[in-house]
Amino acid sequence: MSLTGKTAIITGSTSGIGLGIAWELARAGADVVLNSFTDSDEDHALARQIADETGVKARYIKADMSKGAECRALVETAGRCDVLVNNAGIQHVAPIDEFPVDKWDAIIAINLNSAFHTTAAALPMMRAAGWGRVINIASAHGLTASPFKSAYVAAKHGIVGMTKTVALETAREPITANAICPGYVLTPLVEEQIPDTMEKYDMGRDEVIEKVMLERQPSKEFATVEQLGGTAVFLCSDAAAQITGTTLSVDGGWTAL
Ligand code: NAD
Numbered sequence: 028m029s030l031t032g033k034t035a036i037i038t039g040s041t042s043g044i045g046l047g048i049a050w051e052l053a054r055a056g057a058d059v060v061l062n063s064f065t066d067s068d069e070d071h072a073l074a075r076q077i078a079d080e081t082g083v084k085a086r087y088i089k090a091d092m093s094k095g096a097e098c099r100a101l102v103e104t105a106g107r108c109d110v111l112v113n114n115a116g117i118q119h120v121a122p123i124d125e126f127p128v129d130k131w132d133a134i135i136a137i138n139l140n141s142a143f144h145t146t147a148a149a150l151p152m153m154r155a156a157g158w159g160r161v162i163n164i165a166s167a168h169g170l171t172a173s174p175f176k177s178a179y180v181a182a183k184h185g186i187v188g189m190t191k192t193v194a195l196e197t198a199r200e201p202i203t204a205n206a207i208c209p210g211y212v213l214t215p216l217v218e219e220q221i222p223d224t225m226e227k228y229d230m231g232r233d234e235v236i237e238k239v240m241l242e243r244q245p246s247k248e249f250a251t252v253e254q255l256g257g258t259a260v261f262l263c264s265d266a267a268a269q270i271t272g273t274t275l276s277v278d279g280g281w282t283a284l
Contacts, residue, residue, distance in 0.1 A: 030052060031057075034107040035058070035108075036145070051260050055263070057110060059074075093137050116216070159202035165186050209277045
């Protein structure tokens with residue numbers, strides 16, 4: 028599968044799943060645009076490292092995915108977008124009656140609204156190029172729920188719904204839109220949840236991972252960022268040209284339960 032000549036924008040891609048997807052798309056030949064809101068030397072160094080090791084063009088563009096205008100500016104600044112991976116996401120865990128309003132607003136803005144803005148900006152570019160792939164990183168929580176994750180579950184169900192609509196609006200064009208639904212992947216987002224969970228359940232790290240985090244993941248293994256990158260590359264392949272408007276679970280069997 029060669030993506031040579033294509034440009035992929037991956038939101039929230041200086042760490043975790045987004046970075047893993049950027050690496051795999053670059054290995055498949057795509058030029059990649061990394062993004063986060065930080066604009067640190069390390070962010071730009073990551074882009075240089077991908078370019079050096081894979082031979083593609085790679086750049087970092089700062090844009091805060093909680094702000095609609097910056098989401099659109101990310102795509103405009105990149106100037107081309109054949110593959111759009113809406114990946115940026117945050118989490119906060121609290122009962123709904125205690126859920127901080129600012130956390131609710133931030134999760135809906137970053138995990139859901141950003142994909143609306145980037146997709147709206149990218150589709151005209153895909154149409155002009157005559158080919159496109161929209162890949163939304165949802166979650167097993169786009170298909171099922173867990174207590175205390177109301178904003179995250181609402182945003183992830185929302186992005187699964189939006190994916191279907193984008194697929195229908197582009198169905199007669201060489202553009203597809205799909206959502207990847209990972210189960211637990213050991214990234215900084217998940218790592219941050221471990222100390223609180225250890226305290227809450229009075230358990231050690233390994234016990235929390237096995238009995239709490241991977242409780243609903245029948246494989247009892249984390250999915251990896253490389254596996255998610257490989258799934259994104261597959262969605263860009265000719266074999267996936269008729270796969271649109273659907274979800275692909277990478278969750279060790281979570282949603283089979
Ligand atoms: P992560 O915390 O490792 O990485 C998140 C990335 O998003 C970082 O690069 C961060 O800088 C960026 N980001 C955060 N806020 C941003 C903002 N306002 N503007 C721009 N960039 C911003 O997280 P991750 O675990 O790799 O998660 C990536 C995506 O995968 C998220 O949408 C998450 O919901 C989803 N997901 C993760 C898991 C998991 O187990 N890790 C499971 C299912 C779905």
